Amino acid sequence: MSQQTQHRHALEIINLSIALPNGVRLLRDVSLKLEPGEVRALVGESGAGKSMIGKTVLGILPDTLKITQGEIILEGQHLNMMTPWTRRKTVAEITALIPQDPLTALNPLRKIGPQIVDPLIRIRGWEKDRARARALELLERVHIRAPERVMQSYPHELSGGMRQRILIAAAFAPSPRLIVADEPTTALDVTVQKEILKLIRELQKETGTAVLFVTHDMGVVAKISQQVTVLFAGKVMEDAPTREVFTNPAHPYTRALIAATPSSADLDRPFSPVPTELIAELHAQVARDDALWQGKKR
Amino acid sequence: MTALFSIRDLHLSFPDRGNKPLFGPAPRIEVLKGLTLDIPEGRITGIVGESGSGKSTFGRVLVRLLDPDSGQVLFDGKDIATLDEEAILPLRRDLQMIFQDPMSSLNPRHRVWRLIAQPLKRYGRGGTKAQATEALARVGLPAAFADRYPHQLSGGQRQRVGIARAIALEPRFILADEIVSGLDVSSQAQVLMLLKQLAEEMGLTVAFISHDLSVIRHLCDNVVVLNHGEIVDAGPVAEVFENPQSEVTRKLLSAIPLPEMDDDWFND
Amino acid sequence: MADVTASPRSRAGQGLNLRLWLPLTWIVILICAAVFAPLVAPQDPLMQDLMMERLPPFFMDGSEPGFWLGTDSLGRDVLSRMIYGARIALFVSVIAATTTCLFGSALGLLAGYYGGWWDRVISRLVDIWMAFPPVLFAVLLVAVMGTGLTSVIAAIALIDWTRFARVIRAETMVQARMDYVDSARIGGARRLATLVTEILPNVLPTIIALLMLEMGIAIIVEAILSFVNLSISSDDPTWGSMIAEGRGAIHFAWWVLLFPLIALFFSVLSFSTLGEGLKKRFDPVLQ
Numbered sequence: 001m002s003q004q005t006q007h008r009h010a011l012e013i014i015n016l017s018i019a020l021p022n023g024v025r026l027l028r029d030v031s032l033k034l035e036p037g038e039v040r041a042l043v044g045e046s047g048a049g050k051s052m053i054g055k056t057v058l059g060i061l062p063d064t065l066k067i068t069q070g071e072i073i074l075e076g077q078h079l080n081m082m083t084p085w086t087r088r089k090t091v092a093e094i095t096a097l098i099p100q101d102p103l104t105a106l107n108p109l110r111k112i113g114p115q116i117v118d119p120l121i122r123i124r125g126w127e128k129d130r131a132r133a134r135a136l137e138l139l140e141r142v143h144i145r146a147p148e149r150v151m152q153s154y155p156h157e158l159s160g161g162m163r164q165r166i167l168i169a170a171a172f173a174p175s176p177r178l179i180v181a182d183e184p185t186t187a188l189d190v191t192v193q194k195e196i197l198k199l200i201r202e203l204q205k206e207t208g209t210a211v212l213f214v215t216h217d218m219g220v221v222a223k224i225s226q227q228v229t230v231l232f233a234g235k236v237m238e239d240a241p242t243r244e245v246f247t248n249p250a251h252p253y254t255r256a257l258i259a260a261t262p263s264s265a266d267l268d269r270p271f272s273p274v275p276t277e278l279i280a281e282l283h284a285q286v287a288r289d290d291a292l293w294q295g296k297k298r
Numbered sequence: 299m300t301a302l303f304s305i306r307d308l309h310l311s312f313p314d315r316g317n318k319p320l321f322g323p324a325p326r327i328e329v330l331k332g333l334t335l336d337i338p339e340g341r342i343t344g345i346v347g348e349s350g351s352g353k354s355t356f357g358r359v360l361v362r363l364l365d366p367d368s369g370q371v372l373f374d375g376k377d378i379a380t381l382d383e384e385a386i387l388p389l390r391r392d393l394q395m396i397f398q399d400p401m402s403s404l405n406p407r408h409r410v411w412r413l414i415a416q417p418l419k420r421y422g423r424g425g426t427k428a429q430a431t432e433a434l435a436r437v438g439l440p441a442a443f444a445d446r447y448p449h450q451l452s453g454g455q456r457q458r459v460g461i462a463r464a465i466a467l468e469p470r471f472i473l474a475d476e477i478v479s480g481l482d483v484s485s486q487a488q489v490l491m492l493l494k495q496l497a498e499e500m501g502l503t504v505a506f507i508s509h510d511l512s513v514i515r516h517l518c519d520n521v522v523v524l525n526h527g528e529i530v531d532a533g534p535v536a537e538v539f540e541n542p543q544s545e546v547t548r549k550l551l552s553a554i555p556l557p558e559m560d561d562d563w564f565n566d
Numbered sequence: 567m568a569d570v571t572a573s574p575r576s577r578a579g580q581g582l583n584l585r586l587w588l589p590l591t592w593i594v595i596l597i598c599a600a601v602f603a604p605l606v607a608p609q610d611p612l613m614q615d616l617m618m619e620r621l622p623p624f625f626m627d628g629s630e631p632g633f634w635l636g637t638d639s640l641g642r643d644v645l646s647r648m649i650y651g652a653r654i655a656l657f658v659s660v661i662a663a664t665t666t667c668l669f670g671s672a673l674g675l676l677a678g679y680y681g682g683w684w685d686r687v688i689s690r691l692v693d694i695w696m697a698f699p700p701v702l703f704a705v706l707l708v709a710v711m712g713t714g715l716t717s718v719i720a721a722i723a724l725i726d727w728t729r730f731a732r733v734i735r736a737e738t739m740v741q742a743r744m745d746y747v748d749s750a751r752i753g754g755a756r757r758l759a760t761l762v763t764e765i766l767p768n769v770l771p772t773i774i775a776l777l778m779l780e781m782g783i784a785i786i787v788e789a790i791l792s793f794v795n796l797s798i799s800s801d802d803p804t805w806g807s808m809i810a811e812g813r814g815a816i817h818f819a820w821w822v823l824l825f826p827l828i829a830l831f832f833s834v835l836s837f838s839t840l841g842e843g844l845k846k847r848f849d850p851v852l853q
Binding site: 358361363383387390391393394395397398399402403404405406407408416417420421463467 | 752754755759763
């Protein structure tokens with residue numbers, strides 16, 4: 001561990017740009033900070049690049065995509081300056097992932113137990129007994145009855161909600177200091193979604209883990225996060241405390257996103273699509289940015 | 299207000315292949331456990347429930363993609379539950395459907411205009427490219443889209459094609475099965491507003507299946523809440539939302555994350 | 567967003583094109599050789615000349631002009647026999663593979679789409695059929711029907727229809743579960759119409775790939791049957807009989823064996839590669 005005592009961000013991303021091999025940028029100068037113990041929502045529609053940021057932090061970006069510029073700093077350590085091996089080790093040491101699809105995230109041919117315990121032995125270097133005890137502790141913590149039996153089950157024997165709770169337990173088990181949650185409730189029913197969000201919130205508060213929460217749902221953003229980064233076409237539209245975003249959104253796109261999310265409580269508030277003119281204008285803006293950036297490169 | 303559909307004591311079960319004994323038939327899982335309800339003509343009726351509530355199965359019985367075990371499905375006074383394939387065919391023109399996933403419901407090998415025109419041709423109502431283009435115009439898509447393939451469109455555009463295909467036949471009833479659950483919020487709102495507008499213009503009866511109560515609140519006149527194959531709540535939308543009769547409805551309502559600050563949300 | 571994905575797609579397209587054009591070139595050469603055999607063959611393939619036996623190919627000492635790939639132990643020109651052999655190889659492969667394909671695919675489509683009794687009967691038939699050792703089956707068949715190309719074609723069709731039936735059945739079952747099938751029924755299509763206009767176009771690329779593969783296999787089967795002298799008379803030039811003859815002289819006239827073997831190898835490889843290439847080419851989604 002580092003001996004630094006000064007204040008460090010859990011995660012800091014500075015001017016991150018990611019491009020396809022042909023030079024088309026998918027992420028454009030994204031910067032954000034995540035403090036320890038904080039939940040930051042990354043929100044946007046499909047193609048906004050929100051999942052890509054999470055993947056970049058975890059170092060699981062597909063090989064076809066290249067980081068063209070920018071820095072990722074995990075707890076004060078610059079990932080760019082490390083050798084691949086140390087980077088992998090550092091990322092595994094600090095971070096964990098709660099994936100989107102609880103069905104494909106668990107290996108269908110292996111029992112639940114080893115799927116939680118093995119990473120603890122591998123990453124933390126714990127004894128088998130200690131890792132097992134920790135897994136049981138976490139399974140109980142996510143309200144799984146008969147955790148011993150669940151450890152002996154195969155994924156297909158459990159419901160979607162159960163599997164997602166197991167993945168939350170697996171993510172928190174190694175006591176990570178940063179968790180990337182990649183749309184973890186998109187595949188779930190609303191009532192189950194609420195349970196899962198509540199669990200993530202509770203565990204995160206108890207352990208003081210920072211969470212980067214990727215979602216497309218402004219409703220979920222309002223409930224889970226303290227900070228929001230709104231993305232459009234790989235560009236940051238707004239970066240503000242959640243309370244501010246919902247009481248006084250600064251960017252027209254943020255306002256449009258909120259207005260497009262149906263609210264059953266407030267029927268007076270018009271439920272309106274994001275205006276196509278706004279989308280067109282934002283795209284034009286992005287194109288102008290890209291032209292400038294191309295010019296600067298030459 | 300007359301009922302377009304009257305459903306009486308509808309039962310449906312599927313064989314449970316996972317628990318099939320080595321010999322003999324598989325045990326059956328009851329999906330719909332005696333549903334009785336009316337779907338009023340010219341209105342949008344929301345059908346809501348969690349996964350496994352049987353809402354999609356119920357919808358598919360209405361358009362007779364699935365055959366019920368027992369019970370009546372009276373469409374305009376005629377029981378369609380027991381009609382065979384040949385007898386149901388002429389009725390199908392009035393019973394249209396918009397699917398959840400337009401990527402898989404629009405045959406990837408056909409061009410957009412053919413997807414829309416083919417049903418028209420089958421029912422002897424023409425089937426020209428001009429008709430298809432006209433249907434596209436009604437859902438707000440330019441004529442140039444007629445020659446594209448489904449995969450060349452965005453999700454929202456694809457779902458518009460799905461709507462165009464359904465309304466081109468000028469049916470009396472449309473089943474909309476989770477039609478916006480795969481779309482981004484911006485296209486979601488557009489598709490919903492389009493459906494509402496078309497339903498009003500054409501005097502359509504719509505059964506709108508969704509897991510999202512907020513959407514139902516905005517779009518529908520009536521709502522039916524299903525839970526494990528049974529109706530737990532039904533009535534005009536405002537009534538059910540203001541005064542839910544069952545615990546299931548209350549739970550569903552309180553679980554919706556609304557796009558506004560609510561510090562107590564996790565506490566109830 | 568369209569331009570974002572342009573580059574990787576076009577690059578995949580170029581790879582695809584090469585995979586498509588190389589085998590296509592070889593097959594076109596093969597077809598030309600077969601059709602214009604009397605014009606392009608330098609010698610009469612049946613003409614024996616014991617004075618000219620076992621001449622080496624042109625790049626070796628002792629070769630004769632006009633006998634580019636050498637001669638066999640009866641002094642017949644290897645290149646000319648190969649060219650005429652291509653006729654038989656192509657004829658068998660096209661007729662046998664098409665028959666097999668039509669028969670097997672039809673059964674696969676019916677079993678996969680209608681299910682129930684159709685599926686049970688066809689699937690059991692496939693299981694039983696596959697339990698027979700294929701070579702024995704072919705030999706038996708030729709023994710009953712007599713040697714000749716008709717027997718060879720019948721043997722291939724009767725053995726290999728199960729491959730089509732199995733693969734197409736599985737593919738049809740996948741497609742039958744797609745929403746567009748329900749969508750067609752909602753649009754007023756009868757079941758058979760749904761199968762032909764909706765499912766078949768989506769299964770077609772697989773059928774074409776299999777058909778191409780089968781053409782390659784048919785060439786091999788014909789060669790094997792020629793090799794064991796169960797195809798047409800051994801005088802007629804077939805690649806299989808040339809390989810069989812060349813086998814005896816491999817130590818001092820290896821060319822008799824090697825050149826037809828190379829032709830066989832490239833033909834089979836070309837057909838299967840072309841099949842894969844066409845499958846991708848015909849897929850509107852992948853394009």
